[in-house]
Amino acid sequence: AQRVTQPEKLLSVFKGAPVELKCNYSYSGSPELFWYVQYSRQRLQLLLRHISRESIKGFTADLNKGETSFHLKKPFAQEEDSAMYYCALGNFNKFYFGSGTKLNVKP
């Protein structure tokens, strides 16, 4: 069965510190993985997807099939990065979301 695990409910870092939000998945095929972000009082929106291999707002995520992980990283956190982050796995047109990690970047 497909499953997405985000082990940290809350992650607090100071501004300028590196940040890594963990995501592990279980899936028998070739996964499509995404990170979604929800800023305060805003809609849930796509941050990045693994097939694009892009960097958005300084965030990157590398798919590690051996470790079945898709951790989200940023070398220098900013206060505006404070938000709720969800890792998601896509199976054709069905999606499975992790429980989310709240990132708090302190000044």
Added chain:
Amino acid sequence: DGGITQSPKYLFRKEGQNVTLSCEQNLNHDAMYWYRQDPGQGLRLIYYSQIVNDFQKGDIAEGYSVSREKKESFPLTVTSAQKNPTAFYLCASTPSLAGGNEQFFGPGTRLTVL
């Protein structure tokens, strides 16, 4: 900020009453979804629809029903059979049936059953 709209933003109902949540999109997307968001549990899929007049159960469909009579509309009915209906409900859509698509989310409806 169009795209996907959900109404109402807040909804209060008495226990035992059915209630229907609205979801409309003007993005011409084929697939639409309903999720339930509870604290500490992330998003859980209730129902999804890939084309008009067709829909499938998600992981927590019991106590819910949907219809997809029009491409742009996917209303969700929370019935009296849903044991714990108080939650935040999110509607989403994706452009096509192909994989790898981004989901676009509505602003959500917070349902409180008294």
